[in-house]
Amino acid sequence: MTAIDEARTTGISTEWWRTAVIYQIYPRSFADGNGDGVGDLPGIVQRLDSIAELGADAIWLSPFYASPQRDGGYDVSDFTDVDPLFGTLDDARELISQAHQLELKVIVDIVPNHTSDEHRWFQAALAAEPGSPERARYLFRDGRGVNGDEPPNNWQSVFGGPAWTRITEADGTPGQWYLHLFDSSQPDLDWSNEDVRRDFDDILRFWLDMGVDGFRVDVAHGLVKQDGLPDHDVDPEGGSMGGDDDAPTPYFGQEGVHDIWRRWRQVVEEYGRDRILAAEAWIHPLSRMAKWVRPDEMHQAFNFAYLAAEWDADDQRRVITESLREFSAVGAPSTWVLSNHDVVRHASRLALTAENPQGHGIGPDSPGLPIPELGLRRARAASLLMLALPGSAYLYQGEELGLPEHVYIPDDARQDPTWFRTEGERYGRDGCRVPLPWTADEPSFGFSHAGESWLPQPEDWADLARHAQRGQHGSTLEMYRSALSLRKELGLATGELLWADSEPGVLAFECGDALVVTNFSDAPVPLGTEEVLLASAPVADVLPPDATVWLRR
Known part of the structure; x- marks a missing residue:
């Protein structure tokens, strides 16, 4: 029996990570517990019930380790301590404990490609x-x-x-x-060095002993560099994180990286089969990305090909089909994602009218700025489409509120190193990292009891605040809550996707007990007589453009 055969025949349907909805928390922007204008671990604990109420199965925390904070905590000076900005190790223990009491798994970020220069x-x-x-x-x-x-x-x-x-x-x-493949304050480690490998084994065990349920691995396609470090010319129009199969880089996607992940898999399995590794691997095509989730390597890999897919029925069908084929070929689930802390929020990205390479961000002078109403309409449709697909899904904090990218951050308030290193040529990622709005009528929209916010929030976010949407029929928050509940009830995550006949510009498939239809065209599409279970926009006899509906099979 091969490893893949074994993975398919050892109760894989009961492994939580194969079907989980995992909610990403960017700690400095989630909730501020001490009033300094920066989110922290106690703030997260105070708001954890909102994630459980949403219906998520797990949380993923971006870095909260000791750090000079030159790159939002991805410049780590101590991998086994909490930065005072976010709290203490006791706060981390309390967060893990409270999450588990709410039946939420806890995944933490690990940053193995580099350290802070203060390490x-x-x-x-x-x-x-x-x-x-x-x-x-x-x-x-x-x-x-x-x-x-x-x-x-x-x-x-x-x-x-x-x-x-x-x-x-x-x-x-x-x-x-x-x-330093990233900021000059983030020197790259040499992973051919056994001391480095041994020390990270110990770092993993430290957090596993604390009770975490897994790790999201930053730059999982990096770490290993080609022998001799040869020159390499990048595509100036390409994304910042590589992944171009036509122009492989000498510092991303090297085959030697897989030995590291096999070693890490052995470490996490010392703690049982329910601890996981999730790869941030910007690798194309999907057949190559699937190598990161072979049975003896990682459990999940973010599906960035899906995130980057065009708002087009044919392109969506192609990516979904290819994803299910390639990941299932190695016994892994597809792990769907639309937004995170490194990309333009999909409530804006899906309504851009010009090219926007990953990592560049958007700001007042960007070409093709998004059309807000169109962006939210498409984002709601895209989210319902994604949550109907078999496998696991990641949500980025605030997408359940329909938050757009904050485009108009003043230049003097920006903090992303991309902005500074490119002398303002690229706006970077600040726009997707703006602190969340919790209440409509409080300073900083309830993010901080002191009314502070480390990045300025748009003045028009009051209607998007969580408490303003809670219980409001048709709100984006209530759509997400219904979707996560129905996703389990209808068996969507564990179902088999079967494409259904549809008109041009329309995507339709059966999965679990639902028929899912998304209208990418410019014209309304007639609906049949099936019961409407959930829709991203009002429907009657027709499905409007840029909308998704779940129908009872």
């Missing part, structure tokens, strides 16, 4: 000599050209600008260069 490992490397064990933890190299004045190669940072920074040695002379 003790990197500080030791700076103080050590070239060629030392301390420097061997990172990718230090001598420069090219006269006196080593040029970077070791031409690689560019994901955030813009060179991916190399030169240090000054202890004696004051210009020294070696270190690699």
